[in-house]
Amino acid sequence: MPPETVVVVGASLAGGTAVATLREEGFGGRIVLIGDEPELPYQRPPLSKTYLRGDAARDTLLVRPDDWWSAHDVETRLGTRVRALDPVARTVTIADGEPIAFDRCLIATGVRNRALSVPGADLEGIVHLRTIADADRIRSAAATADRAVVVGMGFIGAEVAASLRLLGIEVTVIEVFETAMYKVLGARIGDVLASIHRDRGVTMRFNDTVARFEGPGRVERVVTRDGDTIECGMVVVGVGTEPATDAVGDLALAADGGIAVNARLETDVPGVFAAGDVASHAHPVLGRVRVEHFDNAIKMGAHAARAMLGSPDAFDDPHWFWSDQYDEHLQMGGVAVADDMVVRGSLEDRSFCAFFLDDAGVLRASVALNRPKECRRSLPLIRAGASPDRAALADPDVDLRTLGA
Amino acid sequence: MGDYVTIGRADEVVEGDAAAFEVEGNQVGVARVEGALYAFGDICTHQGCTLMPGGDLDGTELTCGCHGSMFSIQTGEVLDGPATQPIEVYPAREVDGEIQIEV
Numbered sequence: 001m002p003p004e005t006v007v008v009v010g011a012s013l014a015g016g017t018a019v020a021t022l023r024e025e026g027f028g029g030r031i032v033l034i035g036d037e038p039e040l041p042y043q044r045p046p047l048s049k050t051y052l053r054g055d056a057a058r059d060t061l062l063v064r065p066d067d068w069w070s071a072h073d074v075e076t077r078l079g080t081r082v083r084a085l086d087p088v089a090r091t092v093t094i095a096d097g098e099p100i101a102f103d104r105c106l107i108a109t110g111v112r113n114r115a116l117s118v119p120g121a122d123l124e125g126i127v128h129l130r131t132i133a134d135a136d137r138i139r140s141a142a143a144t145a146d147r148a149v150v151v152g153m154g155f156i157g158a159e160v161a162a163s164l165r166l167l168g169i170e171v172t173v174i175e176v177f178e179t180a181m182y183k184v185l186g187a188r189i190g191d192v193l194a195s196i197h198r199d200r201g202v203t204m205r206f207n208d209t210v211a212r213f214e215g216p217g218r219v220e221r222v223v224t225r226d227g228d229t230i231e232c233g234m235v236v237v238g239v240g241t242e243p244a245t246d247a248v249g250d251l252a253l254a255a256d257g258g259i260a261v262n263a264r265l266e267t268d269v270p271g272v273f274a275a276g277d278v279a280s281h282a283h284p285v286l287g288r289v290r291v292e293h294f295d296n297a298i299k300m301g302a303h304a305a306r307a308m309l310g311s312p313d314a315f316d317d318p319h320w321f322w323s324d325q326y327d328e329h330l331q332m333g334g335v336a337v338a339d340d341m342v343v344r345g346s347l348e349d350r351s352f353c354a355f356f357l358d359d360a361g362v363l364r365a366s367v368a369l370n371r372p373k374e375c376r377r378s379l380p381l382i383r384a385g386a387s388p389d390r391a392a393l394a395d396p397d398v399d400l401r402t403l404g405a
Numbered sequence: 406m407g408d409y410v411t412i413g414r415a416d417e418v419v420e421g422d423a424a425a426f427e428v429e430g431n432q433v434g435v436a437r438v439e440g441a442l443y444a445f446g447d448i449c450t451h452q453g454c455t456l457m458p459g460g461d462l463d464g465t466e467l468t469c470g471c472h473g474s475m476f477s478i479q480t481g482e483v484l485d486g487p488a489t490q491p492i493e494v495y496p497a498r499e500v501d502g503e504i505q506i507e508v
Contacts, residue, residue: 043487045472050452060452064489295473298487322472329471372470373461401463 003103003271004029006308007092009082009247010108011035013043013294014276016063017301018106018308023072025309031074032100034092037131038079040069045294047135048159049324053166054139058132082247087269104308107248107259107267107274108301111241111292116151120213126235129156138236142167145233149173149222151210153180155323156238158193162325164236165200172203172230174222179206181323186337189354189367192347196328241292243278254280258290263314264307265300275304284316285385286364289335293321318383320376331375334365334382342393345371353378361387377401409498409505418442418504423467423478425457428506435497435504436478438465443478444506446493450474451486 006022008015011033019033019041035041041063050056059066069076077094084093085107091099113128115121125145127137142148142164150161153175161171177183179190180197194204211225213235222230243258245251252268254260258280265273265281276297280290296319303315323330328350338356345352353374356365362385368375377400381388388403412426412433423436425447434447434457447456449469459470466484468475474486481491496507 046452056452294487320473324471372459376461376468376473 002029002310003027003308005032005100005102006030006104006106007032007034007100007102008106008108009034009085009092010106010110010276010278011037011039011041011076011078012108012110012276012297013041013063014110014279014297014301014304015106015108016041017298018108018275018305019074020064020068020072021302021305022309023074025306027305027309029103032077032092032102033069033074034077034080034082034094034100036079036081037133039132040064040066040076040078042132043294044130047132048129048156049163051132052135052138052142052160052163061132085247085249085251085272087249087251087272090271103271105272106301106304106308107251107272107278108276108297108304109244109247110277112244113237114240114242116210116237116239118210118212120215120219121237123213123215123219124217125215125219125233126213126237128237129160138234141234142169145169147172147232147234149230149232149235150238151222151235152176152238152240153194153204154183154238154240155181157236158197158325159323160236160238161197161202162200165197165202166326170201170203172205172232173197174205174208174210174224174230176209177206180204184332184337185367186339186341188341188347189369192350192369193325193330196326196350200326241277243290245278254288254290256280256288256290260288263316264312265304265315266307271308273304273308275300281315284314285383286319286335289319291319291321291335293319295320295322316383318379320379329370329372331368331372332365333367333375333379334363336364337367338364342390344374344394344396355388355393357387357390363388363393374400407507409500409507411500411503411505412444413504415499415502415504421462423457423460423462425455426504428508433495433506434460434467434478435506436462436465436467438462438478442497442499442504444495444497444504445476445478445481448492449488450483450490450492451488456492 042061147170180193259274277292340357342355353368366378432447454471461468474488475484481494
């Protein structure tokens with residue numbers, strides 16, 4: 001029986017895309033979209049880049065135009081939290097106490113930023129980045145600051161450092177690992193990213209961390225564990241995230257902290273699905289993975305919508321994501337960066353696609369800098385679990401599409 | 406019917422590939438696929454990246470090199486990725502070794 005009411009918890013990219021897909025697929029029933037921010041679904045990638053630098057207007061972030069939601073008969077409950085999800089009564093209860101009954105429910109609550117618990121972490125001028133409001137706070141701090149400290153050099157830290165440099169601010173990054181973006185890219189490619197930032201004048205302090213923040217109400221300096229003091233007018237903290245699962249009741253969680261869903265994105269409660277950053281999905285080739293990236297939020301949101309309407313298909317996207325820093329374009333496919341790396345192109349020239357193979361020679365991931373085509377063409381190979389010839393991978397004259405599965 | 410304008414030499418666009426041309430201040434991409442020419446607005450509707458060079462042409466499907474939006478260069482429609490608005494497409498022809506598009 002087709003569902004009558006779909007409740008989507010999380011007015012996020014995944015949640016918003018799911019709603020749009022439901023209508024595009026012809027679903028004519030009731031849709032309730034609940035979000036804790038006061039905003040309609042929007043895209044977050046520009047928040048650390050073009051929006052942060054003032055190069056992109058707010059309305060360019062929207063997943064669908066302002067008037068799309070009412071025109072498509074979507075009930076939005078924004079600026080409110082979900083208090084409880086009852087899988088037996090099949091209701092979602094929001095902050096004002098209203099229970100909303102559902103046939104299908106999608107959890108797309110995303111992740112929240114991990115806090116840095118050190119003395120002074122609540123001083124003014126120390127900001128995280130997740131929402132439009134956060135980005136506005138950083139922009140306003142950057143308008144008066146000459147010097148910034150960025151804590152953490154993952155995606156957010158690296159992109160914010162680049163944007164602040166482009167705004168003319170002196171930037172020091174403090175990163176606990178040995179190089180930039182180490183956890184996702186590994187040391188060799190991380191070093192390439194670090195060299196790009198160094199050329200742009202960013203000071204990077206690796207293998208160090210924040211001991212405390214100091215200042216009279218507003219942050220004025222950062223003291224590191226190694227005992228150095230860095231003067232600054234603002235701090236941006238990007239030290240990782242955790243899945244936002246507090247409102248999901250007793251749904252089973254995976255070891256990675258996300259909501260465990262099967263290959264068609266359904267949780268252990270029939271009719272309740274999860275998608276996007278919060279969802280840990282059973283990938284037919286990659287195994288259980290939870291991916292916190294833009295492209296996945298779109299594809300998984302759309303897939304969950306079709307699954308809620310009865311599609312039996314497995315979600316087998318190979319995963320693909322990017323990071324733009326200065327005028328460099330970094331792109332990645334797959335999820336696990338293994339030790340065995342085959343490079344096409346040149347790390348030194350900052351033009352390469354690196355392929356990561358597991359112990360059995362199966363292509364698991366690719367990372368490209370300024371070589372988008374090769375990264376994209378590796379995706380079908382990753383999806384198929386292919387074991388391509390190493391020499392062919394390294395040869396720029398070989399079209400990856402000819403390597404087959 | 407608009408007028409056809411010459412935008413470049415035909416040998417600048419090889420089979421299975423696309424190239425970008427400047428046309429009256431706008432950037433237009435032209436692809437040659439199985440002998441046929443396809444002209445399209447070369448700016449991705451997602452975040453304004455140039456589609457060519459940098460994009461990946463597979464048949465008549467063109468994927469933006471920045472963020473993966475995929476367009477049909479036959480119809481301009483979005484086939485995949487974050488873009489929601491189509492790109493422009495223009496009739497194109499080859500005359501005396503030159504590429505012309507209708508504007």
